[in-house]
Amino acid sequence: MQHGEPVVYLAAPPFPYFMGCGRTVYAPGDAHPNRRDLGMFDLILVERGTLFIGEEERRWEVGAGRTLLLLPDRYHYSVRPCEEETAFVWIHFRALGEWGAAGGSEPTFADRELHASAYGTAAYTIRLPQFGMLPGAPGGSGEGERLLRLEKRNLSGAVWERQRLFEELLRSLDLRRREPSGSPAESVAERAERYIRSHYAETLTGASLSEALHFHYNYLTRCMKRVNGMTPMEYLEEYRLEQARLLLLRTEASVAAVAERVGFETAAYFSRRFARRFGISPLRFRQRHMR
Numbered sequence: 001m002q003h004g005e006p007v008v009y010l011a012a013p014p015f016p017y018f019m020g021c022g023r024t025v026y027a028p029g030d031a032h033p034n035r036r037d038l039g040m041f042d043l044i045l046v047e048r049g050t051l052f053i054g055e056e057e058r059r060w061e062v063g064a065g066r067t068l069l070l071l072p073d074r075y076h077y078s079v080r081p082c083e084e085e086t087a088f089v090w091i092h093f094r095a096l097g098e099w100g101a102a103g104g105s106e107p108t109f110a111d112r113e114l115h116a117s118a119y120g121t122a123a124y125t126i127r128l129p130q131f132g133m134l135p136g137a138p139g140g141s142g143e144g145e146r147l148l149r150l151e152k153r154n155l156s157g158a159v160w161e162r163q164r165l166f167e168e169l170l171r172s173l174d175l176r177r178r179e180p181s182g183s184p185a186e187s188v189a190e191r192a193e194r195y196i197r198s199h200y201a202e203t204l205t206g207a208s209l210s211e212a213l214h215f216h217y218n219y220l221t222r223c224m225k226r227v228n229g230m231t232p233m234e235y236l237e238e239y240r241l242e243q244a245r246l247l248l249l250r251t252e253a254s255v256a257a258v259a260e261r262v263g264f265e266t267a268a269y270f271s272r273r274f275a276r277r278f279g280i281s282p283l284r285f286r287q288r289h290m291r
Contacts, residue, residue, distance in 0.1 A: 005132075007129060008101045008128045008129075009125050010128065011099065011124075012123075012126055014096040015167065016041070016094065016166075016167075017095075018092075018163050019040055021090060021147045023087065023148055024087070025085065026086045027082070027085055030081060031052075032052075032076070034077040034078060039072050041072055041092065041094070042092055043093065044067065046067075046087075046088045048087050049063075051068070053078065053079060054078075055070055060079075062088075067173065071101060072094075091147065101130065126174050128174065128175070159250045160247050160261065160262075188219070189226070189227035192220050196239060200262065201240075201261060206232070241277050244282065245278075245285070247261060255270070259271075
C-alpha cells in the first residue's frame with residue numbers, strides 16, 4: 001500500500017457478505033463506466049493492463065497485480081480509456097456492519113461491541129487498503145480465480161464455498177494480518193485458524209489438528225486462547241455455525257443437510273448448538289429471514 005492511501009475499516013461481526021463476481025476485458029480505448037452510489041463495495045483485481053479510475057477527488061492507475069476497493073456511496077468515473085488490453089476480476093460485496101475509510105487513525109464504531117456480543121464472539125476490525133497489492137501472482141490464480149469458477153456453477157453447494165473463498169481473499173488483503181507481530185503465539189493461532197476454516201466440514205479432533213499442524217494440542221489451545229479468546233474446538237464450532245447461517249439464508253437445503261455440510265454429526269445436536277448460540281432454532285431462523 002502506498003503512503004497516504006486510505007484504509008477501509010470494516011467492523012466485524014457481522015462479516016462482509018459476498019454478492020457476485022465476474023471478469024471483464026477491455027480493449028484499448030475502452031473505459032470503466034461512470035456511476036454513483038453503487039450500494040455495495042466493488043473490489044477490483046487487475047490481471048493485466050492498467051485501469052484509470054477515479055473516486056470523488058482521488059485518481060488511480062491500477063496496474064497488473066494491484067487491487068482497488070471502490071466504496072458503495074461514492075462517485076466512480078473513468079479518468080481515461082485503457083491504453084492496452086486490460087483484464088480484471090470484480091467482486092461485489094456488502095458490509096452489514098459499520099464501516100469507514102480514513103487516511104489516519106481507525107474510525108470509531110459505536111455499535112461494534114454490541115454486535116460482537118450478540119454474535120457471541122470477539123470484536124474485530126478488518127483493515128483493507130483501498131489501493132493495494134494482491135498477494136501472489138496477479139493472473140489466473142488464488143481465491144479470485146476460484147470464485148469465478150464457482151460462479152459458473154448453479155449447485156446450491158457452491159454458495160457456501162463462494163463465501164468461504166471470499167473471506168479467505170479478504171483475509172489475505174487484511175493489513176492487520178500482514179503486519180509482522182513477532183509473536184509465535186499469533187503465528188501458530190493464525191495457522192490453526194486457516195486450517196480449521198479450510199477443513200471445517202471434515203471430522204476434526206484435537207489429535208487430528210495436532211498431527212496436521214505439528215504442535216501439541218495443549219500448545220495450540222494456549223496460542224488460540226491468547227490471540228482470540230477461543231480454543232480450537234470453540235473456534236471450529238463458531239465457524240461451522242456461521243457457515244450454517246449462510247446456508248440457511250441462501251439455500252433451500254434441509255436443516256439436516258445443512259448440519260451435515262458444515263460438519264455436525266447429527267441434526268439434533270446442530271439444532272441445540274445453533275439455538276444456544278443465536279437464541280433461535282435453525283428452522284425458526286430461516287422462517288424469520290425468508291419472509
